[in-house]
Amino acid sequence: MKLPARAAQPNSENLPFFEGAEQGLLVLPRCRECDFIIWFPREICPECGSQDVGWFEASGDGSIYSFTVTRRIPGGWNKVTPFVLAYVELDEGPRVMTNIVECDPEQLSIGDRVQAVFEEATNRDGESGPPLLRFRPTES
C-alpha cells in the first residue's frame, strides 16, 4: 500500500534540495570551505561553521544502515502497517532517515543496497508539493 506522502514546506535554506526532488534528482549541499557533504540540508556547515554552501547532484545510491518494520502506530500510519522506517547511508556519506518502499519488509537486512525514488506528495490542502525521497531495493 502507498505510504502517506505529506509534502515538506521548503524554505530559502533548503530550496535547492526540493527543486532537485521536483526533477527526480538527489541534490545535496556541500560546504565550499571544507568540502563536507551536509545533512540535513541547511546553509551552515556543521563541521566548520561556514555559511558558504554549494549544491551538487548525488548518485541516489546507498545501503541500509538500520531499519525497523513498524507494525503498530497511532494515527493515519496504522492503515499502512507493516511499513519500513530506515536510515539509508548514501554512498556520498550522509545517513538519511526515510522509508524503504517497493519491498517485502520481512526480507530486508542491514547492508542491503538501495536506490532513491521520488514519490509524489501533497500538502494539507491536497495541492501537489515537492516529492519525497524514499528508497527501494536495488535490483541485482
Add this chain to the structure above:
Amino acid sequence: MSIRGKAFIAGVHEHPERHLPDRTLPQIHADVALGALSDAGLSTSDVDAYYSAGDAPGFGVLSMVDYLGLDCHYINDTETGGSSYLVHAQHAATAIAAGHIDVALITLAGKPRTGGAAPGGSGRVSAAPEAPFESQWGMSVPGGYALAAQRHMHEFGTTSEQLAEVKVAASTHAQHNPNAFLQDVVTVDEVLDSPMISDPLRRLDCCVITDGGGAMVIVSEAVADRLTRHCIPILGTGSFVKSSQSGRIDLTHTGAVRSGPLAFSEAGVTPSDIDYVSVYDSFTITVLITLEDLGFCERGAGGQFIASGALRAPHGELPFNTDGGGLCNNHPANRGGMTKVIEAVRQLRNEAHAEVQVPDCELAVAHGTGGSLATRSASSTMVLGRSL
C-alpha cells in the same frame, strides 16, 4: 570551580497517582512542589529559585512562579525532554555553589494518560530546521528507538531475550511498589510474546504512559545544616547533547559517553564504585545502551551484562530502578528524569522498599535521556552520595 558537595537534595516527592483526569496541570505541579518542600521541612516562602521544563503550562516559569506564589530571583526553563530535570539540578547546584541561591525548586507534571497535547507544542516541533527531513516517514517514538536497537543487534549480537531481562528485572522491583502502574512480575517469555510494535521492540519493551509528576528541592550547605531531614549531597554532574552528528549518526551510543565521565570525574569516583543506578528506561534498549555508555560494562557487552542478572535488587552487581522505573512504575508526562533522581535519593536515605533496598548504599547515579536516540538527544548524569 567544582560543585562537588556544595549542594544537597533536601526534599523529593513523586505523585502517588498514575491517572489524574480531574486534576489540572498547575494543581499537579503544586501537589508535587508542596510534597517535596514538606519532605525537606521547607515551605514555598523559602524558595528563591524555580526550574521547570516544557511541561509547565502557559508561560512556563512565569506562569508557575505566579501560580505557586513564589519570590524567585533565579529561574530557568531548560528544555531537553525527559532529561530536563537532571539538567535543572545541575544548574541549581552550580548556582548554589556560586552563592547565588539557597533553595531551588524543580517540578514536573503531565497528563498523557488522560490525553491532550504533548509538552513542547506541535508548532515548535514543526518549525525545527530538521522537520522537512524527518517528519514524513512515520517515525513513532518506539520506531525511532527500534532503529537504535536493530543497529545494536547488528553490530554486537544483542538479543531480544537480553532486552527482555531489563523489563523482567524492573517488574520484579515494581511488585513491591504499591503505587506502580504495573505490579505483576513478568517473564522473558511474556515479554517476547507481547505484540511487536516496531521490530525488534515489543509492547513490554516500552515504558508505561502515566499522568502524574514529581519534584525536588536542592539547597545550600547552610540550609542543609539547619534541616533535620537527611540531605543528599550532589557529588558530580555532567550533561551532553548528542547531535545527529552532521548527518553521520551512530545509533549505538548516546550522549552518556560524555555526560558520564564529566559527572564521575567531578565526583572523584569511577563506575565500579557505584552501588545503585537509576537509569533512563523509556525502552529496554535505552537502558542497555546507556549502561555501556556510562562504563558499567564494555561497549557491546550490555546484553551479557544484563542477562547475568546484574540489574536485580538488592544483590545484583548493579541494582537499577528499584521503584520499577518507567518500564513498570511511572513515566509521568512521558518524561522519566525526575523519578530517576527520586528513587536514587530513596536508596541513599535507606528508604527504598525493604525488598529492594541496596545494603550499605553509599553512592548512586541518576541518569536522564531526552529527545530521541534516533535523531538528537540530551543526556544528563548525576552522582549522589549518602554523605560527603
